[in-house]
Amino acid sequence: MLDPMDTLAILLPAVPLFSALAIALLSARPGRQLARLSVILSVATFALAAGVLGGYLATSSPIWLTTDLGWGSIYLDPLSSIMSLLVAGISLVVHVYSVRYMAEEPGYARFFALLDLMTAAILLMVAAGDFITLLIAWHLIGVLLYFLLGHNQQRPAAQRYAFWTFFTYRLGDLPLVLAAVLLYQTYDTVALPELFERIAAMPNAPGILGFSLLEVVALLIALAAFARSAQFPFHTWLPYTMEGPTPVSALMHAGIVNAGGFLLNRFAPVFVEAGSVLHLVFAVGLITAVLGSVLMLTQNDIKKSLGYSTMGQMGFMFVECGVGAFSLAIYHLIAHGLFKGTMFLGAGGIIGEARKHDGVPHQDVYTLVVERKPAAARMPWMLAAGITVIVPFVILGLSHWLVDGDFVGQQGAIVLLFFGWVTGAQLLFATHRLRVDSPSRLMALIILSLTIVVVGYTLIEHNFDLFLYPDRVMSERLYAAASIPMAVFGGLVTLVTLAVVVGWIAAYYAMANRDPLDGRADGPRMMLYSLFSREFYVADLYTRLTEWVLAVSKRFNIWSRWV
Amino acid sequence: MALLLIACLLLPLFPLSMPFNALLNWLKRPGIRFAVVLIAPQLGVLALDYVAQPIPDWLPVWALASAAFYAIRLLSVRDLGMWAGFLATSALALVWIFAAEGAAPLDLHLFAFGLSLPPALLMLLAGTLVRRFGAAYAGLHGGLGRCLPRWSRILIWVVLAAIATPVFPGFFIVLGLVFDARWPSAAAILFVWLIWSWAGTRLLQGFVFDICQQVEVRDLRPAAVAVYSGALALFLIAGLIVTGGVL
Incomplete structure (x- = not known):
């Protein structure tokens, strides 16, 4: 007799699978009816996911269901419970949105069947209790995404980019299979909870070609995650997937592409023993974040720009893992999933709005003479510079000190605070550049917003970390594994700080001395432009x-x- | 010598596989091609059992090289029948690796069957297309997803089975092979698997996708669709039962 929580755990991936099968069997019925059925079952899936998370919060004990086959097991711990809720939630929104958005498209019922299969595959991936089930779900997501992106069979571009995605995903599947092979041959199990126990008991297993086994395995898992989450140089498919239907873009950017972050968290017990791979993850994430952001700024197509924005965000997620802040990556992944999904689903409306208003701000003369409004002003630059540098530092420092007095003892926390400081300062600097009626009022409001966001973020993240990693030793070991010698760390922080500050000054002078009507560019700039x-x-x-x-x-x- | 003969005729390895593929090209009836692709490897496994010789160390290496060679060649093949023959040659080469690991004869028979049924079904599908268009070339009559939706649906499922997509038996077969192999062999098998996937999607793009050019073409009859679907469903379920417990 199954426990009610066990029943919920089985039903969670089974309900969307049933929905897909039902749509396939009833395909002769009108598409609207089938779409309605799909949406109703998506609501049920979301309720089940909420029930599973609620059950975990009530009992604080994970669910692990096994089968006689040796695969097909389900493991619902804090990570998979929260991920299931996120996936089910985004899937539900995408289902509801697609009912009208896809109504005129051929293959309406097929689209919903594929959407349901995809939901089932992602839910199976996050709840997989053994390596075989994880590999099945991981592989199936790539195949289903290929058909979803190529839903319009008559558009060659959609097919081409669906293929790019499929091939990159297949490329990323292989290291994960190889990692499974190495772990199975060494630890003689594919069941993940057992595997993690055996790794903890025997972390120094015989290696390969002079490398530690767990370092090789961690590298393979990281490669799989890089391909899935569009990390450099496996990123080229992501911006081009916009050729697929918008709901698929939303599902992909809000859910599927986050799988890399999930994978790193799932295998955190492996990464604890592989500090050097965490450094690689940090470097790749940083390169991806920078390239993604630069390319995002040079796009003139909103959907492609959003695609590169996702790439940048994914890069930042890997940076977080690279410094040992694994739970923060999941928090980031959830927040990014929600806001990026909203942006994609709202992209059509923004494009429509842009056709009516160009959005280009008027010059001062136009504002004063034609609109008859007072000329806008700026805050004195010395005051603005002081606020820009000091205020974010104080807000971030105080909020972290409130939740954890010892935060300066962890290199990872310092790196993330540094990023937070740069971002906060950038925000205030951008505010200063705006010409408004009341600069001091605007600055006060921005500082208030920043304080609320940072304090809220810090408190939620701290509790989220306690939820995902109740074993505090594991969390601390992850930070320790990601650390580098203190002298090198100090040198790097100084170097990066100098680079950022010099960059700001250079940008300020360039902006101040630029003739706004002079659009000419010299040789190096043209070269850079063509590169971008x-x-x-x-x-x-x-x-x-x-x-x-x-x-x-x-x-x-x-x-x-x-x- | 006996092993070489088997390698030449029944479980073909390059260059001895050339007569096998020439024979498949020469045979025009899809039913006979279907039977050859399905029966030859079974006879090969029977012969291996009968000869009962230990497989030398160099043979699995040769088999892997042959599998990789035919996988790469698949990428530029446009004829569906030839594609199925090359895929069968590439996949059946893996039987030698499984045999070298000391697999039981029954497991070898199932292994060979699991890898040869999808290419054999592709031979039948190619025959259907040849009857309608005179040839079964990818890209020649694109957009069949619209013109021949039933045929295209079956093609998609069979290609997915042929490139070892989960949860078809091919997936568990390849996974089982990889889990028992040393890591360099495992990496080589995974490379072959990757190329199958690439070739499979190229094939689908050539046949199923794009704008439909033909207006009046007769699709597969519902009864034929039921037979194909039933065969694939049985294949999938049997695979889950027999090869599902990979380890």
């Missing part, structure tokens, strides 16, 4: 590589006479 507009030629490189492999294939066939 060609997206650093990474996709071109892959295209060349693909053409070369296809040419080799043809040559082989000609040599062997096509037999």
Whole structure:
């Protein structure tokens, strides 16, 4: 006899699967009816996910259901419970949105069946209790995404980019399989809870080619996560997936692309033993965050810009993991999922609005003469510079000191605070650049908002960390694994601070001395522009590589006479 | 010598696989092609059991190289029948690796069957297309997803089974093989698997997607769809029962 919580755990991936099967069997019925059925079952899935999370909060004990096959097990701990709720929630919103948005598209019922299958596969992935189930779900997500992105069968571009996504995902599947092989051959189990216990008991297993086994495994898992979450250089597919239907973009950017962060958290017990891989994760995340942000700023298409924004956010999520703040990455992932989903679903409205108003601010003369409004003003720059540098520092420092007095003892926390300070200062600097009627009032409101956001974020994140990693030793070991020698750390922080401050000053002078009507650019700037507009030629490189492999294939066939 | 003969005729490895593929090209009836792809490997496994010789260390390496070679060649093949023949050659080469690991004869038979049924079904689907268009070339009659929706749906499912997508038996077969292999062999098998996926999507793009050019073409009959669907469903369920417990 199954416990009610166990029943909920089984029903969670089963309900969307049932919905997909029902749609396939009833495909002769009108599409609207099938869509309604799909939405109703999505509501049920969301309720089940909420029930599972509520059950965990009430009992504080994870659910682990196994089968005789050795796979197909379900493991619902804090991580999978919260992820299930997020996935079910975003899936429900996307379902509701798609009912009208996709109504005129051919293959309406097929779309909902695929959406349900995708929901089932993601829920299975987050709740997988063994490596085989995880591999099945991980692989299926790539296949289903291929068909969802290529839903419009008559658009060659949609097919091309669906293929890019599929191939990158398949490329990322392979290291995960290899990691599973190495772990199984060493620890003789595929059940994840058992595996983690055995890793903790025997962390120094015999390695490969002189490398520690867990470092190799962590590297393979990180590679799988890089491909899934569009980390450099596996990022080229992400901005181009906009060729697919908008609800799929929303589901992908809000849910599927976050799978890399989930994977790193799921295998946190492996990363505890692989500090060097965490440093690599940090470096790759940082490069991705910078490139994603730069490319986002150079796009003139809102959906592609959102695509690169996701890439930047994913990079930042990996930076968080790289400094040992694993729970923060999940918090970030949830927050990003919710706001990015909203932005995608609202993109159409913004495009419509932009067609009516260009959104370009008027110059002072126009405001004064035509609109007859008083000329806008700015705060004195010395005062603004002081506020910009000091206020975020004080707010961030005080809020973290309130929740954890010892936060300065962890390098990861310092790195994240540094990022927070730069972001806060950037926000205030941007505020200073705005010309408004009352600069001091605007600055006061922005500082108030920043304080509320930072204090709220810090408090929630602290409690979220306690929820995800109730074992405080594990959380501290993750920070410790990600640490580097103190002298190197201090040097790096100084160097980056100098680079940021010099960058700010240079940007300020460049803006102040620029003639707004002079649009000419010199040689290096043009080169930089062409680099950005060609997206650093990474996709071109892959295209060349693909053409070369296809040419080799043809040559082989000609040599062997096509037999 | 006996092993070489088996490698030539029944579980083909390059370059001895060339006669096998030439024979498949020469045979015009899809039913006979279907039977050859399905029966030859079973006879090969029977012969291996009968010969009962230990498999030398160099043979699995040869098999892996042959599997990779045919996988790469798949990428530029546009004829559906030829594609199915090359995929079968690439996949059946893996039987040698499984045999070298000392697999039981029954497991070997199931292994070979699991890898040869999807290419055999592709031979039948190719025959259906040849009857309608005179040829079954990817890209020649694109957009069949609209013109022949039933045929396309079956093609998608069979290709997914052929490229070892979960939860078809091919997935568990490849996974089982990889889990028992040393890491360099495992990496090579995964490479072959990746190329199958690439070739499979190229094939689907050539047949199913794009704008429909043909206006009046007869699709598969509902009875034929039921037979194909039933066969695939049985294959999937049997695979879950027999090969589901990979480890």
